[in-house]
Amino acid sequence: MTPVTGRATRRSWFVWLTAAAVYLFAVFHRTSFGVAGLEAAERFGVGSAALGIFTVLQIGVYAAMQIPTGVMVDRFGPRRVLTVALVFLGLGQILLAVAHSYPLGLLARGVLGFGDALTFVSVLRLIAAHFPGRQYAVVTSFTAAIGYVGNLAATVPLSLVLRGEGWTPTFLAVGVITAFYAVVVITRVKDHPDGVTRPVAASVGLRELGRQVASVWRVPGTRLGFWVHFTTMSAPNVLALLWAVPFLVQDQGRSAASASALLIVFVFGSMIGGPLIGSLISGRPSSRMPLVGGYLAGAAVIWTLLLSWNGQIPLGFLVPAFALLSLGGPASMIGFALARDYNPLVRVGTATGVVNVGGFVATTIAALAVGLLLEWTGGNFRLSLLALVVVLLTGSFRTLVWWRRTRAQLFAAEARGEDLPVRIRRRRWDVPAPEIQTAVA
Template sequence: MSAATEGRHAGPVPKDPPGGREAVAVWSIGVAVYFVAVIFRTSLGVAGLDAADRFQVNASALATFSLLQLLVYAGMQIPVGLMVDRLGTKKVLTLGAVLFTAGQIGFALSPSYGMALAARALLGCGDAMTFISVLRLGTRWFPARRAPLMAQLAGLVGMAGNLVSTLVLAPVLHGIGWVPAFAGSAVAGLVVLVPLVLFLRDHPDGYGSPPVARAAGRGAAGRFVRRQIADSWREPGTRLGLWVHFTTQFPAMVFLLLWGMPFLVEAQGLSRTAAGGLLTLIVASNMAFGLVYGQVVGRRQGARIPLALTTVGVTAALWAAVLVHPGDRAPMWLLVTLCVVLGTCGPASMIGFDFARPANPAERQGTASGITNMGGFLASMTTLLAVGVLLDATGDDYRIAFSSVFVLQVLGTSQILRLRGRALARERSRAAAAVPCAQAAAPAADPASPPAAAGV
C-alpha cells in the first residue's frame, strides 16, 4: 500500500478519551443490553431437551434452532458493523434490544417448530447488534491502553448472562413451565431499553471522530459499503483477528449453546443438576480467565499469539482426552478439567479484536469488528450442524460427532500461523508512523500545570 493510500486510510490522530465515571456509567448501559442479549441467546442451551420434547424434533432439527440463530448472527456482523460506523452506537443498540426482546417473546409463545425457528432468527438478528456496539463504546469512551481490558470485561459480563441462564432460567423453566419462563425473561429486554434510550451517548463531548458522510444515492451508498469492507479486509490484522476468533471461541460456544447438556446427561450419565453445575463451571472459569487475559494482553501485546495458540492446544488436548478415555464415561475430574479449560475459549477469542482494532482507523472500527466477530460464530454454526448430523448418522455416538471440533481447530491454526508475521509487521510499522503524528498533534504542555490524572 502506498504512503498516500496509508495516509488516507489512517486519517488524523484522534484524541484519546479520558475515561472516568461518566464513561463507566455509559459503558455499563451498553453492557447491560449485551448481558440481556446473552441470556436470551444461551437460554436454549439449558432448554435443549425440553425443546426437543415440546416440538417433537430429533437432534438435527434441534441443532437447527441454534444453527439458524448463529447463521443470522454471523450474517449480520458486517451489516451491523457498517450500521455502527454510519448510524452510531445508540441507534443500533436500541434496534437490537427491540428485536431480541420480540424474538424471546415469540419463542415463548410459538406453538410450532417453524414459528419457533422464526423467533430464534429474530432473536439472533437483535443479538447481532449488541456486542460490536459495546466494543465501539469501549473504544470511544476509554483510553486506547484500556481497550483490551474493556473488551474482556464486556465478554465477562456476557458470560455472566450465560450464568443467569444456567442458574436461574433452568430451574425456573422446570418449575413453572415453558411459556411463563421464556415470556417472563423477556421483561429484562424492556427494562434495559429505558436507560438505553434516555442516557446512552455515542461518545463524550469533544471526543467523537468526524461522522462518516452519508452517501448520496444508492450507487454512492454501495460504493461506501464496498470501500469499508474492502479496506478492512485488506488489513492482515483484520483477517488475523477473524481467524483467532474462529479458532478459539467455538468449542465452548458449541458446548454451552446446545450440545453440552445432552452430552453430559446422555453420554456421560450425569444428572441434569450435575451437568448444569459443569456448565456453570465453564462460565465461572471464563469470567476468571477473562480478567487475566485482559490484563496480560493490555500490558504485553506480544502475548497475544502465544495465549491464543496455547488455548487452542490445551482445549484440543482435553477434548481428545475425554473422547478417547477408556470405557463409556470419563471420570468426573477429567470433565471438570475440560470445563475449566473451555472457560478460556471466550477470553482467547477476544484477542482477535486486539489485532483488528489497531489495524483500522476509527471510522472503520465497526466494520472491522464485524468481520472479526464472524469468525467464531461461523465455526460454531458449522460445528453445531456437524455434531447434529453425525449424531443422527451414528446413532448418537458423541465420540465421532464431537471429533468434528478438531477439523476446524486445524484449519484455524494454519491460518493464524500463515497471517501472524504479516499482520504483526504491519502493526509495528503503523505504530512507528503514528508516534511522530501524535507528537505533532499534541499541544505544548504548560510547565505550570500538574500532570493529568489517568483515565479509568
Template sequence: MYWVDRLPGGACALPVDRATKQAWLIWTTAIVVYIAALFHRTSLGVAGLEASERFGVGPAALGTFTVLQIGLYALMQIPTGLLVDRFGPRRVLTAAALMMGLGQTLFALADTYPLGLAARAVLGVGDAMTWVSVLRLAAAHFPARRFPMIVAISSVLGGVGNLVATVPLTLLLGSAGWTWTFLCAGLVTGAYALVAFRRLRDVPVGVVVPVLEPESARTVLRKVATAWRVPGTRLGFWTHFSTMSTPAVLGLLWGFPYLVEGQGMSRAGASSLLSLLVVGAIVSGPVLGGVISRKPELRMPIALWFLGATVVAWTGLLAWPGGVVPTPFVVVVFLVLSLGGPISGIGFALARDYNPMHRVSTATGVVNVGGFAAVTTSALAVGVLLDLCDGLPPAQAYRIAFLSMGATLLLGFWRTAVWWRRARTAVFEAEARGEDVPVQLRLRRWDAYTAA
C-alpha cells in the same frame, strides 16, 4: 499504514488521558444489554431437551435452532458494523434490546417448530447488534491503553448472562415452566430499551463526529474489502474463529445433551458442570485482560498456547476408551475450554489497533464473523452426525459427532498461525518505513523466513 485514535479529518475519537464518570455510566448501561444478549443466546443450552419435546423434533432439527440464530448473527456482523458507523451505537443498541425482547417473547409463546424458528431468528438479529455496539462505545469513551481491559471485563460480565442461563434457568424451567420463564425474560429486555436510549451517548462531550452520508453498495463492499485486506483484521478473524468455537458450541447447545445422554449425568449435575465454562471465563477474563493490556506483544503467544492446550484436551476427551469419560477429566477439559471466551477478545483488540476509527466497527464485524461462522458450521455438523449415528450407544455417537468440532479447531489453529506470521511481517515492514505501530514486536529469526 496503522491508525491510532483518529477519525476522518483528524478529529480525536478517544479521551487520551482518563475515563470519565460518564464513560463508566454509559458502558454500564450498554453492558446490561450485552448480559441480556448472552442470556438469550445461551438459553437453549439447558432448554434443548425441553425444546425437543415441545416442538417434537430430533437432534438435526434441534441444532437448526442454534444454526439459524448463530448463522444470522454471523451474517449480521458486517451489516451491524456498517449500521453502527452510520447511525451510532446508541440507536443500534436500543434496537437490539427491542428485537431481543420481541424474539424471546415469541419463543415463549411458540408451540410449533416454524414459529419457534422465526422467534429465534428475530432473537439472533437483535443479539447480533449488541457486541459491536458495545465495543464501539468502549473505543469512543475510554483511552486506547484501557481498551483491552474493557473488552475483557465486558466479556466477563457478559458471562453473567451465560451463568444465569445454566443452573438458575434449569430451576426456573422446572418451577415456572417454559412460557412464563421466557415471557418474563423477553418483556424485561424489551422494556430496558428505553433506559438504553435515554442514557447512552455515542461519543464523549466535546468530540465532533463527522456526519456520514448513506453509502452505495459498491462503497460498502469496498469498505469491507479494505478492512479484510489489513493483516491485523485477518489475524483477528482467525483468532476469533479458533478460540471461541469449541466452548461456544458446547455452551450454546450440545454440551448439556452430551453430558446427560452421552455421559449419563443428571440434569442438575450437567448444568453445574456446564457452568464451569462460564465461571472459568469470569475468573480468568480480568487476569488475561490485565496481562494483555500491559504486554500486548503477548496476546498472540497466549492465543496459540491456548489452542495447543485445547487440541490436547479435546483429543483426550474423544479418544477416551469406551467414550464415557471420568468426571474429573471432563472438569479439566471444560476449565481449559473456558479460557476461550476471554482469549477470543484478542481478535477485537487486533481490529481496533490496525484500523482507523471510522472503520473499526466494520473491522470488528469482520472479526466477529469468524467465531460465529465456526460455531454455526460446527453446531450444524454435530446435529447431522448425531442423526446419522442413530442407533449407536450415545457415548459413541457423541464422540463421532464431536469430531467435526475437532476439525474446525484444527483449521482455525492452522490459519491463525499462518496469519500471525504474516501480520508480524507487515508490522516490521511498517516500522522500517518509519510508521508508528500500535505494538512493538521483537524480531525473531523465523520472521526473516516469513518475510522471504
C-alpha cells in the same frame, strides 16, 4: 486513533456499564437453549438434527449480520443500534414463549439472532470512543465477563425456573423485561464523551459498502483477528449453546441437573479468565498471540483426551477440561484488540464486525455438523464431536498463516518509521525483509 486521551471519566464508565447490560441480556438469550434444549425437543417434537437447526439458524443470522452491524454502528452510532437490538431480543423471546410449532420456534430464534447480532459490536464501538487505547483490552474483557453473568443466569437458575414456572411464563417474562430496558439505553447512553468531535462514517451504497469491507479485509491484522476469533470461541460456544448438556446426559449418563451445573464451569472460567487475559495483554500487547497459541495447543490436548476416554469421564477431569476450553471466549477478545489496533476509528465498527463473523461462522458450521453426525451415527457423541476438532485444526493453521503476515506488516511499518500498535522482535521464522512487501500485499 481513539479520541479519548488520559483516563476515562466516571460518565464513560456509566455509559459502558449501561451498554454492557445489553450484552448481558443478549448472552442470556443466546445461551438459554443450553439448558432448554431437551425441553425444546419435547415441546416441538424434533430430533437431534432439527434441534441443532435452532442454534444454526440463530448463530447463522448473527454471523450474517456482523458486517452490516459494523457499518450501521459506524453510521448511526451504537446507542440507536443497541436500542433496536433490545426490541428484537424481547420480541424474539416473547415469540418463543408462545410458540408450539417448530417453524414458529425457528422464527423466534432467528429474531433473537438478529437482536443479538447488534449488541457486541455496538458495545465495543462505545469502548473505543469513551476509553483510551491502553484501556481498550481491559474494558473489553470486563464486557465479556458481564456477558458471562448472563450465561450464568442461563444455566442452573434458568433450569430451575423452567421446571418451576414452565416454558411460556419464563420466556415471556424475560422477553418483556428485555424490551423495556431499551428505555434506559435511549436515555442514558451517549455515543461519544462530552466535548469530543464525533467521526462520522459517510453514507454508503452497496458498491461503496463492498469497497469499505474489502478495505478492512485487506488489512492483515483484521484477518488475523478473524481467524483468532474463528478458532478460539467455536468449541466453548457450541458446547455451552447446545451440545454439552445432551452429551453429558445421553453419552455420559449424568442427570440433567448435574449437566446444567457443569455448564457453570464454562461461565466461571470465562468470567475469571477474561479480566486476567485483558489485563495481561493491556500491559504487554506482544503477549497476545503467544497466549492464543498456548490456548490452541491446550485445547487440542483436551479434545484428544476427551474423545479417547473409555467409559464415563470422571468429574476430576471434566471440570478442569471444561475450564480450559472456557478460556476460548476470553482469548477470542484478542481478535477485537487486533481489529482496533490495525484500523482507523471511523472503520473500527466495520472491522470489529468482520472479526466477529469468524467465531460465529465456526459455531454455525460446527453445531450443524455435530447434529448431522449424531443423526448419521445413531447418537455417537465421540465421533460427532470430532467436528469441533476439525474446526480447531483448520482455524489454527489459518491463524498461523496470518500471524506471520501481520508480523511482516509490522516490520515493514517499522522500516518506514511509522508508529506501531505493538513492538515485536524478529524471529527466524519471520518473512525475510526483501519479501515483506509481497507477504502483506
